[in-house]
Amino acid sequence: MKSRYIVALAAVCSAWSLGANAAGRDTGWEFGGELIYQNSLDIDFEGGSSASLDGDIGLALTFLYRFNERLEVGFGLDWNTIDYDAVIQSADFPNLSATVKGDMETFTPRVYANYNFIDGPITPFVTGMLGYSFIDTNIPDGPAQGGCWWDPWFGEVCTVWQPTHSVDEFTYGLGVGVRWDASDTISVRFAYEKHWLDVSTADGAPDPDQFKIGVSMMY
DSSP, X not given: OHHHHHHHHHHHHHHHHHHHHHTOOOSEEXXXXXXXXXXXXXEEBGGGOEEEEOOEEEEEEEEXXXXXXXXXXXXXXXXXXXXXXXXXXXXXXXXXXXXXXXXXXXXXXXXXXXXXXXXSSEEEEEEXXXXXXXXXEEEEOSOOEEEEEEETTTEEEEEEEXXXXXXXXXXXXXXXXXXXXXXXXXEEEEEEEEEEEOOXXXXXXXXXXXXXXXXXXXX
């Protein structure tokens, strides 16, 4: 009976050892993508205006360099489109406001660093990021404009476009997650992050919650 337990224990240890060896994180590069869910958020602005952002899904491309099993530094490109309802308060007439609906597009280049707590194939980690968000609210900020040009194949082409209000804001964040090295070449991450946007006209920094699932190829 005892010999059976010893054999079983040896088999478990061997399987764990093989898994760890199969998913070693030596120095190298990773390239992958992330599915991002950003939670809903209410934002109050100076002057009485406000906006309610819906929860929505975005995408990211990630490039990462592993210095060792613990420390990783990467670069990401985040993109999402979020529906919102906003109340715009008049600056001249206190009792006058307008309600608008729309969607805003956000593009955020960012740099980030991960610290893994365990050398093995499954490890919790902490992360921190710095980035810059380019936000197009799709709210018109001028009359529609048009123009024409001569295309080499189609001849004269004329189009009309609508200028919209855009803002560029510094953003930063912290998070926690779990990394699983499924094989020598594939890594999976699950993470929760809290971000802050440095919006000068908001009452406090907007702080959206993000939940991420990422897959990357290890080289």
